[in-house]
Amino acid sequence: MGEGQTIVIVGAGQAGGWAAQTLRSEGFAGRVVLVGDEPHRPYERPPLSKAVLAGEAPEGSTALMKPEAFDKLHIDWRADTAVSAIDRAARQVRLQAGDAIGYDKLILCTGGRARRLDIPGADLPGVFTLRSIADARSLGAALLPGKRLLVVGGGWIGLEVAATARRKGMEVTVVEAAARLCERTVPPEISDHLLELHTAHGVQVLLGTGIESFAALPQGLSAVLGNGQRLDCSAALVGVGMVPNDGLARAAGLQCDGGVWVDAQCRSSDPDILAAGDVAAWHGQWAGRRMRLESWQNAQEQGIAAARSALGMAVNHQPLPWFWSDQYDVNLQIFGMPAPGHERVLRGDPASGSFVLFFLEQGKVVAALGPNAAKDLRFARRLIERGTHVDAQKLADLQIPLAKL
Numbered sequence: 484m485g486e487g488q489t490i491v492i493v494g495a496g497q498a499g500g501w502a503a504q505t506l507r508s509e510g511f512a513g514r515v516v517l518v519g520d521e522p523h524r525p526y527e528r529p530p531l532s533k534a535v536l537a538g539e540a541p542e543g544s545t546a547l548m549k550p551e552a553f554d555k556l557h558i559d560w561r562a563d564t565a566v567s568a569i570d571r572a573a574r575q576v577r578l579q580a581g582d583a584i585g586y587d588k589l590i591l592c593t594g595g596r597a598r599r600l601d602i603p604g605a606d607l608p609g610v611f612t613l614r615s616i617a618d619a620r621s622l623g624a625a626l627l628p629g630k631r632l633l634v635v636g637g638g639w640i641g642l643e644v645a646a647t648a649r650r651k652g653m654e655v656t657v658v659e660a661a662a663r664l665c666e667r668t669v670p671p672e673i674s675d676h677l678l679e680l681h682t683a684h685g686v687q688v689l690l691g692t693g694i695e696s697f698a699a700l701p702q703g704l705s706a707v708l709g710n711g712q713r714l715d716c717s718a719a720l721v722g723v724g725m726v727p728n729d730g731l732a733r734a735a736g737l738q739c740d741g742g743v744w745v746d747a748q749c750r751s752s753d754p755d756i757l758a759a760g761d762v763a764a765w766h767g768q769w770a771g772r773r774m775r776l777e778s779w780q781n782a783q784e785q786g787i788a789a790a791r792s793a794l795g796m797a798v799n800h801q802p803l804p805w806f807w808s809d810q811y812d813v814n815l816q817i818f819g820m821p822a823p824g825h826e827r828v829l830r831g832d833p834a835s836g837s838f839v840l841f842f843l844e845q846g847k848v849v850a851a852l853g854p855n856a857a858k859d860l861r862f863a864r865r866l867i868e869r870g871t872h873v874d875a876q877k878l879a880d881l882q883i884p885l886a887k888l
C-alpha cells in the first residue's frame with residue numbers, strides 16, 4: 484500500500500481516529516479519507532458521563548489529539564458526513580449526500596448507538612440517552628440541582644450518570660430490571676459494592692424493576708415502573724446498552740451477527756474491508772468465544788491493529804481486556820473476562836472500600852477486578868499476562884506483596 488492508493492475509514496470516533504493516525508505513523512503516503520457523521524474531530528467518550536457531563540471539563544478536552552496535530556496528518560476528513568452504503572463490486576462507499584469515494588482498503592469504525600426503549604413516551608423531551616458530545620450537552624443542561632433524575636438501567640453509563648447527577652445536587656433514582664447492578668459484567672460481590680456505594684451517596688436504587696411508560700408533566704415526566712409505582716422526575720436517562728452500527732456491513736453482505744465479524748487481523752469476510760472498535764466482533768482468546776469489547780482500550784488498540792493490517796503488516800489483535808469506571812471517588816478496574824466457572828479469591832476487605840477479586844482457572848489467574856486497587860491490579864495484570872500459577876492462599880494474604888508471587 485502506498486502513494487496513489489486510498490484507505491477510507493468510516494466513523495471518526497476513537498477507533499477511526501487511531502486508525503487514521505496509525506496509517507500515517509506507519510508511513511502510509513497515500514490518501515486517507517476519514518468520514519464521520521458528527522461535526523467533531525475524533526474524540527474519546529469516557530468523560531461524557533463524568534467530568535464533561537459534570538461541567539468540570541470542557542468538551543474539547545475529550546479530543547483524541549490537538550486540532551493542529553490532527554491537521555498535520557493530512558487526512559481528508561469529512562465532518563457531518565454519513566456513509567449510506569458500501570458498493571463492494573465498485574470498491575466505493577456512497578455518501579448520504581449522493582457522491583461516492585473509491586477505496587483500496589476500507590476500515591469500518593462505526594461504533595454503536597444507544598439502545599432505546601420501545602415503550603410509550605420513550606421519545607418525549609426530557610428522556611435522554613448518552614453516546615455523543617451532543618447528547619452530553621443536552622443531558623448536562625437537564626442536570627438541575629434539587630430536581631430528580633430517573634436513571635433507567637443500572638449498568639456502567641447509568642451508574643456514572645447517577646454519580647455525576649448526585650454531584651450536581653440532584654435527587655436520583657436508578658431502576659434496574661435485573662436482580663443486581665452491572666449483572667452482565669461483574670460478579671455479585673462487585674454488584675453489592677456498587678449498590679452500597681450508590682445507596683451511601685443517597686441514590687435510590689430499585690432492583691428487579693423495569694419501566695413501562697413515560698408521560699409528560701407540565702414540568703418534567705411521570706414514569707410508571709414495572710412494579711406499578713409512579714415516579715415523577717424532571718428528566719430521565721436511559722442507559723440500557725448499545726447497539727453496534729453494523730447496518731452498512733450487513734447491507735453489503737459482510738458476515739455480521741451482533742457486530743461485524745472480523746478475525747484477529749481485523750479483516751471482515753471481505754479481506755479488503757476491516758473493522759475495529761465497538762462495532763467489531765471477533766474470537767477473543769481471553770473470552771474463548773466471539774465477542775465485542777465496548778471499551779476505550781479496545782477502540783484504541785483495535786483501531787491501531789486495523790490500520791496496520793490494512794497496510795499488510797502482521798497483526799494479532801488479542802489484548803487482555805481492560806475496562807474502568809469512575810463513580811464518586813471510586814475507580815473500578817476490570818482485567819480479563821471473569822466467568823462464573825472460575826475459582827474466586829478475595830484479597831482485602833470489601834468494607835475498606837479497596838479490594839481485589841481474582842479469578843483462577845487451573846491455578847492461573849485469568850481475571851481480576853476491584854475498586855480503588857490500581858496498584859494491586861497492575862501486578863494482577865502481570866500475573867494474568869504471564870500465565871503464572873499461584874497459590875490461592877498466598878494471593879489472599881495481604882502480608883504477601885503480589886510482586887512476590
Ligand SMILES: Cc1cc2nc3c(=O)[nH]c(=O)nc-3n(C[C@H](O)[C@H](O)[C@H](O)COP(=O)(O)OP(=O)(O)OC[C@H]3O[C@@H](n4cnc5c(N)ncnc54)[C@H](O)[C@@H]3O)c2cc1C
Nearest residue numbers: 494496497498520528529565566594760761777778779782
Ligand atoms: C458515555 C460513555 C462513557 C464511557 N466510559 C467508558 C469508560 O469509563 N471506560 C471504558 O473503557 N470505556 C468507556 N466507554 C466506551 C468507549 O468510549 C467506547 O468503547 C469507544 O468510544 C468506542 O470507540 P469506537 O470508535 O468504536 O466508536 P465511537 O467512538 O462511537 O465512534 C463511532 C463513530 O462513527 C460514527 N458513525 C457511525 N455510523 C456512521 C456512518 N454511517 N457514517 C459516518 N459516521 C458514522 C458515529 O457517529 C461515531 O462518531 C464509554 C462510552 C460512553 C458512550
